[in-house]
Amino acid sequence: MKKSRHTRQRGVILDILRSDVVHLTAEEVYQKARKALPGISLGTVYRNLNFLCAQGLAREVRNGEAGCARFEAARDPHAHFHCRGCQVVRDIPFPEGLRETRWEGVGPIAAVFRLDLHVVGECADCSPTA
Amino acid sequence: MKKSRHTRQRGVILDILRSDVVHLTAEEVYQKARKALPGISLGTVYRNLNFLCAQGLAREVRNGEAGCARFEAARDPHAHFHCRGCQVVRDIPFPEGLRETRWEGVGPIAAVFRLDLHVVGECADCSPTA
């Protein structure tokens, strides 16, 4: 693995990801980081987000539909629930058995690095039946 | 629903999606469409892809990781395998039991409209162990 240094910028960005509950866009991380380091640049935020993802300390979460990437600190594997009403994205556990699936038998799959499961629906607050 | 017209361009694009095995980017659809309609423009390809998605005749498929959108004709529900090596996106069946999962018990989920499962890995051709 490539040699890397600790910098204030990198530390602040990781702290922001770790202390936040929702998933942040790069721009949102940038705005939060500027409160601690007013001189930080958006390019540095992107460089560090990519770096942290490469190190496995963060993950990129894309909304399935268009728009910009969101980032979260790495945690135990989980799925994402997207509410069509309020647009909230919540972490939810993987359903029983999914992570044990043997993909190698399915078509020409030789290795699996990552599972992305997005459940799109409505939360209790947004459901018309509520 | 909004009134719409049939055009040669729209028909060609839908044919391309329906006859494709892997999932195509807008640029790839454009290149294929130019063989039938040399004068077609990339803007028209995008407009029609979005139109077809809005009509439910096509779907946008994004690998959670990066890059551009891919498109497929609407079909039976299935998961997607993304190869990090060759960037190919293939349909694979949902694993046993996933579609029967009772999400209502998981957090505040009141209804589920769609499941997006992406398996990111390496295909046999791209695997270093091959």
Add this chain to the structure above:
DNA sequence: GTATTTGCAAACGTTTTGCGGCTAC
């Protein structure tokens, strides 16, 4: 006849990159 769609090109928002100076080690 007219509302929709087209081709073109310019604009857009997000992300990456080249560069010279700065900093952690």
Add this chain to the structure above:
DNA sequence: GTAGCCGCAAAACGTTTGCAAATAC
């Protein structure tokens, strides 16, 4: 001292949009 990082600004990228002309119906 130096490899790695920063801030800045410009470029790259995928995608959308405004417009006048063409087309489907």
